[in-house]
Amino acid sequence: MMQDPEKVTVPLFTAVDREVFLREIYQMRIPAVLRGVSLGPCLDKWTVDYLREKGGDREVKVHVSPVPQMDFLHKNFLYRTLPFDVFVQRAAETKHSDFFISEEESYYLRSLGDDPRREPADLRKQFPGLAEDFSIPQFFEPEQFFSCVFRISSCGLQLWTHYDVMDNLLAQVSGRKRVVLYSPRDAQHLYLSGDKSEVLDIDSPDLERYPEFVKARRYECVLEPGDLLFIPALWFHNTLALQFGVGVNVFWRHLRAESYDKKDIYGNKDPVAAARAMQVLERALQALEELPPDYRDFYGRRMVLRIQSCAYSSEPEVAVQGCSPIKTLAASNSETSVPGSLSHPD
Numbered sequence: 001m002m003q004d005p006e007k008v009t010v011p012l013f014t015a016v017d018r019e020v021f022l023r024e025i026y027q028m029r030i031p032a033v034l035r036g037v038s039l040g041p042c043l044d045k046w047t048v049d050y051l052r053e054k055g056g057d058r059e060v061k062v063h064v065s066p067v068p069q070m071d072f073l074h075k076n077f078l079y080r081t082l083p084f085d086v087f088v089q090r091a092a093e094t095k096h097s098d099f100f101i102s103e104e105e106s107y108y109l110r111s112l113g114d115d116p117r118r119e120p121a122d123l124r125k126q127f128p129g130l131a132e133d134f135s136i137p138q139f140f141e142p143e144q145f146f147s148c149v150f151r152i153s154s155c156g157l158q159l160w161t162h163y164d165v166m167d168n169l170l171a172q173v174s175g176r177k178r179v180v181l182y183s184p185r186d187a188q189h190l191y192l193s194g195d196k197s198e199v200l201d202i203d204s205p206d207l208e209r210y211p212e213f214v215k216a217r218r219y220e221c222v223l224e225p226g227d228l229l230f231i232p233a234l235w236f237h238n239t240l241a242l243q244f245g246v247g248v249n250v251f252w253r254h255l256r257a258e259s260y261d262k263k264d265i266y267g268n269k270d271p272v273a274a275a276r277a278m279q280v281l282e283r284a285l286q287a288l289e290e291l292p293p294d295y296r297d298f299y300g301r302r303m304v305l306r307i308q309s310c311a312y313s314s315e316p317e318v319a320v321q322g323c324s325p326i327k328t329l330a331a332s333n334s335e336t337s338v339p340g341s342l343s344h345p346d
């Protein structure tokens, strides 16, 4: 019989200040929904009309897809450039009179820096008029700041499962959004292609092709307007806009600045030491190619054992240790939460 994936609700915290965040969430390296943190007047102000007027006609590069589930494997989407106000109008409507592919195409904006090849995005530079409505939560040290990115999606838009190498505070300003996350420890069940999982349909995966996928523990939450989601570096995430939605995410460095690739503008290039280790591994695998298959198998297994004993953490996964009891999704959906602490809805 096919095993069901283990499901866990992302813990919900209310009345979180910097001290609670640093002590109870940041240290544990687990995702958490933070409700009630002040994000500024954007929550009331950012209607479609206001965004169009204040954001103006600055050009933005957007993803346009014929279906809401974007597929990076088969590149079922196009990149197109539109004035911001036109883009917002199209992302907010469900049927378009002007379109690139079809009347029902979906739109997604991940904003970029002024010089997209050299500079990370910063809402304060690209959209200063709108940025003054958004307060960046001050949970980190200013020198940890990396980028501040607009995320605007058509209703139904689903972004593939991927990881980033920076810590992330994803603020949902309008519209509801489902987010599914997987621990870095479950990487071996996710069929990775670089930083992305090849399993696009996470709700109904092809288990003949991806039999291991059910072994990945699924963390899930639905963000309401005003919620912040803390996504620690290396945690995989998949987003599904349940409505037209506007979000802003802020990436923060978790490691020292020199640990990161200087050319990284998206916050998703592996840290320098990790990239070097992966290159050395590729060279080691090439060396094994010189051996006959049974020797390659034997020395391959010895290498795996060495990696397991030297690099794997002996700590149990914090999410299990630190967050129990976590309500599983199979249980009731009603949530209660304790100010400044984990919710224990059961």
Ligand SMILES: O=C(O)CCC(=O)C(=O)O
Pocket: 151, 152, 153, 159, 164, 168, 170, 237, 239, 247, 249
């Ligand atoms: O909210 C979204 O649309 C995607 C968010 C995301 O991938 C991120 O913040 O890294």
